[in-house]
Amino acid sequence: MTSIPPTAFALHVPSAELVPDPLDPAQIVSGSPEVSALVLxxxxxxxxxxxxxxxxxxxxxxxxxxxVVLSGRATVVVDGGPVLELGPGDCGVLRAGDRTTWTVHETLRKLYTVTY
Known part of the structure; x- marks a missing residue:
């Protein structure tokens, strides 16, 4: 994944150019979902x-x-947990180890923070 240089910056997130970040084919259940991202x-x-x-x-x-979902819609099923209906403005929290199934209804763009 491509990163932005480590300096102060401002970015219009809805129109930011993202870089393809292909899914492992074993992750694809149906359709042809494509992932792209930009590490800030x-x-x-x-x-x-x-x-x-x-x-x-x-x-x-x-x-x-x-x-935080910026645009698009998806249903995320957490194995043994809740079903998350996500759309613009929704905030989600996922936990390490959660096994999820993402059904993306409309191209979804989110701003995220992950901790390892």
Whole structure:
């Protein structure tokens, strides 16, 4: 994933150019979801950035994450946990080890912070 240089900056998040970050084909359940991202800050303990996924269904194993959906819609099923209906303005929290299934209805873009 591409990172922005470690200097002060401002960025219009909805139109930020993201870099393809292909899913492992084993994660794709149906459709042809494509992921792209841009890391804004990062260190040995975590990172913050912009992440986007196009429509389809994919699985993931999560890290500790807080995010805000900027655009798009998705349903995220956490194995053994809640079903998250996500849309613009929604904040989500995922825990390390959560096994999730993302059903993306409309291309979803989020601003996230992950801790390792």
């Amino acid at each position: 800050t990062g260190s040995a303990t975590g990172e913050s950035g912009i992440w986007q996924i196009t429509p389809g269904v994919a699985t993931d194993v999560e890290a500790d994450e807080v995010f």
